[in-house]
Amino acid sequence: MNISKQESYLMGLMCGRGHIFNKEKRIIIEFAHKNRFVYGIATCPKCGNLATEKKEDNEDKNLICKTCGTIVSKDSKKEYEQRDSTINSINNSVMPFLLKKFKIDYDIIGNDHMTFLVLEFKNDLESYRKITSLFNGKINFDSFEIPNTIYSSPKEYKIEFVNGLLDTAGFFNRGGWLPRDGENGTGRMRAYFQIVRNWKMPVLICNFLKKELSLPIHTIDWGHPNIRDSNLEDYYNTNPLSWGREHQIKFFPEYYNAFKIRLKHKQDMFNELKNYNLKVKFYNSDDCQPPSPIRINQIKAFHPGEKDIRLPLEIKGHFDSYWQVCCKLGCIYCKNKLNKSKNKNILFITGKDEKLDEKKIFNELNKKRRVLTKNIIKANYGKTKGAQKKIIINQRTNPEQQLYAPITIYFEGYLKRLLKTEVKAHDTSPVNLDNFIIRNGLFDDFDFCNQFKIRPDIVGFILKSHELGFIEVKIGELTIQDIGQLLGYCLVANPKIAILISPKEPSMNLIKILKAHPYLLSYHHDKKILIATWKDNKFKFFDLK
Amino acid sequence: MTTEKENFTNILKTWLENFLRNKYSPEYEIKIIIPESNLSKLAIPEIKQVEDYSSLEFKPDILGILIKKSTKKIELVFLNREVSAIGLKKIGEMHCYSKLAKPKISFIVSSKGLPDEVNLLLLNEDIENSLLTYNKDKKILVFKYNIKSKSVDKNSIFPINKKGFLLE
Numbered sequence: 089m090n091i092s093k094q095e096s097y098l099m100g101l102m103c104g105r106g107h108i109f110n111k112e113k114r115i116i117i118e119f120a121h122k123n124r125f126v127y128g129i130a131t132c133p134k135c136g137n138l139a140t141e142k143k144e145d146n147e148d149k150n151l152i153c154k155t156c157g158t159i160v161s162k163d164s165k166k167e168y169e170q171r172d173s174t175i176n177s178i179n180n181s182v183m184p185f186l187l188k189k190f191k192i193d194y195d196i197i198g199n200d201h202m203t204f205l206v207l208e209f210k211n212d213l214e215s216y217r218k219i220t221s222l223f224n225g226k227i228n229f230d231s232f233e234i235p236n237t238i239y240s241s242p243k244e245y246k247i248e249f250v251n252g253l254l255d256t257a258g259f260f261n262r263g264g265w266l267p268r269d270g271e272n273g274t275g276r277m278r279a280y281f282q283i284v285r286n287w288k289m290p291v292l293i294c295n296f297l298k299k300e301l302s303l304p305i306h307t308i309d310w311g312h313p314n315i316r317d318s319n320l321e322d323y324y325n326t327n328p329l330s331w332g333r334e335h336q337i338k339f340f341p342e343y344y345n346a347f348k349i350r351l352k353h354k355q356d357m358f359n360e361l362k363n364y365n366l367k368v369k370f371y372n373s374d375d376c377q378p379p380s381p382i383r384i385n386q387i388k389a390f391h392p393g394e395k396d397i398r399l400p401l402e403i404k405g406h407f408d409s410y411w412q413v414c415c416k417l418g419c420i421y422c423k424n425k426l427n428k429s430k431n432k433n434i435l436f437i438t439g440k441d442e443k444l445d446e447k448k449i450f451n452e453l454n455k456k457r458r459v460l461t462k463n464i465i466k467a468n469y470g471k472t473k474g475a476q477k478k479i480i481i482n483q484r485t486n487p488e489q490q491l492y493a494p495i496t497i498y499f500e501g502y503l504k505r506l507l508k509t510e511v512k513a514h515d516t517s518p519v520n521l522d523n524f525i526i527r528n529g530l531f532d533d534f535d536f537c538n539q540f541k542i543r544p545d546i547v548g549f550i551l552k553s554h555e556l557g558f559i560e561v562k563i564g565e566l567t568i569q570d571i572g573q574l575l576g577y578c579l580v581a582n583p584k585i586a587i588l589i590s591p592k593e594p595s596m597n598l599i600k601i602l603k604a605h606p607y608l609l610s611y612h613h614d615k616k617i618l619i620a621t622w623k624d625n626k627f628k629f630f631d632l633k
Numbered sequence: 634m635t636t637e638k639e640n641f642t643n644i645l646k647t648w649l650e651n652f653l654r655n656k657y658s659p660e661y662e663i664k665i666i667i668p669e670s671n672l673s674k675l676a677i678p679e680i681k682q683v684e685d686y687s688s689l690e691f692k693p694d695i696l697g698i699l700i701k702k703s704t705k706k707i708e709l710v711f712l713n714r715e716v717s718a719i720g721l722k723k724i725g726e727m728h729c730y731s732k733l734a735k736p737k738i739s740f741i742v743s744s745k746g747l748p749d750e751v752n753l754l755l756l757n758e759d760i761e762n763s764l765l766t767y768n769k770d771k772k773i774l775v776f777k778y779n780i781k782s783k784s785v786d787k788n789s790i791f792p793i794n795k796k797g798f799l800l801e
Contacts, residue, residue, distance in 0.1 A: 111758060111759065116756055175788055199747060199748070539754065568690050573725050576720075579725065579763045598690070601733070604685070608733060
């Protein structure tokens, strides 16, 4: 299939952060900018080398030159504004380019953390069908793969595809530098592609850049517990699930000169990193050449998240190095080397192509991992997992929360009797529903709740039909405001049943209003919020007919 | 000392007054109130002229009252404000108030805008319709008000096709 440069670029944007809205004939692109301002590299005014933040005794947050020790003012870092720059770049660079090909309308919406570009294809259905068909029925960036047509297109089209990827998934923050000495200084800057919730895309991008454009990749920082939280620090101290946020494909910017980043602040930040590396001068491309030997200090402790439901089947388990994850997820460079080796298994677990006793090596490595794990557990003795800690803080102390437990038990039985099917009900109030589902192994059956950052007090999970039941508990007399709150959840999540309940009977005034305006309780055609009183440990529903 | 919420309410009271004057002052007399009790109990004569006013057992953060000069017909304008990002709970609340009272315009305004996930949900037309529509083709307007620049953030407005109405 022939494609244009604009189509290649759009596919790059989509692979980075695109959504397809089929009914609306919209393609939506996310441009993430977590903080409105980000800061560039600080260099020493004396010797020109990298200055970083002092760790101790540093109330002024001043910086110190890593080479000559000069104190450097924090103000020496260049400030980059991200939100206005994103919007201006979309209007002045991204859209003028896309409009050369597409007959589309567009709009921009967002907040300080994210800008959404809304592309309306209602007047260019041909282009819409062509582009969306290349993603094989997938509708979100977390499941997209690089379209086949990109691989067979000429080099300049491949470059446009990467331009799109860089605009959405490329990040050029100063923090990702590597401790390496160059000819004229120290520290080597790295940029990265940030890939969210998509386990196939990192290897696809890495292999595409290496094979199709002969570009080096340094490493992939996988959102896998062994790679991202290898010493279980987050597990014990902050959030046991923090490893699962994203993957980062790291690269050295000085090799990526062929690309045009259309977001101005990103191009400026990219240039700053690139120019620093060019000035310091490095002669090694540090290209990932898997498998590489795994040193003894690279062996990782076991992590409880290794069998997490969100990990794809291929990588449920323990890994000591990022390239082992890449290999399991289809890296052609890893696979080729392993396939050629006579010591395939040893090569995979050690990174060394040697004829060794497989069982002995396996046992030795496991022993080492067990010791590491034991030491970490010992050092964190008495600590509770980060997430549990947060939930304990929310222990049931107020009268409303004390009702959650008995109502949850009753609700589970009620739904089982009503629907004659398996139901599990939980007090979900301490965390958002999407988070609760992940933490409780319900993701496979309730993945449609992925975007639901809502907190109904109690949720019934109807396991066979993959439906939900919501309960919102109030301690006082129910109000119109309470109905509105539950209605907001119901209009989005469309539960099979939704109950607003209080131990107090609804006022006659509310009953009067609801009788006169029964549509207030409606959501999704024929469904209605039920109003109930919690009395004698059961539901007493109000007949509002 | 005024709280952040009170301060934002006062800022938006002025904004709403200017907005309604620009749009409707030739035809309507305009009053802006920060209600202290549910609308059904407000001691304001105009409210008593609203059909079924006794059902209005709630209070928006800011109430606009439009009195048509020619007919004396009353129309309401609701504005709820948030100093944090606007969640589904708050949208549901305003949805309920608006369905009940059928105001001429209904606003939810935040100094932080909509969180990413709600932005994305509202870009789905079905969800946008069910959450924001309250009376035939009338929809709740949601946007971020930028306190520093004292203006509506034009890249934060939902429904998208109401940008013109809000900004012109």
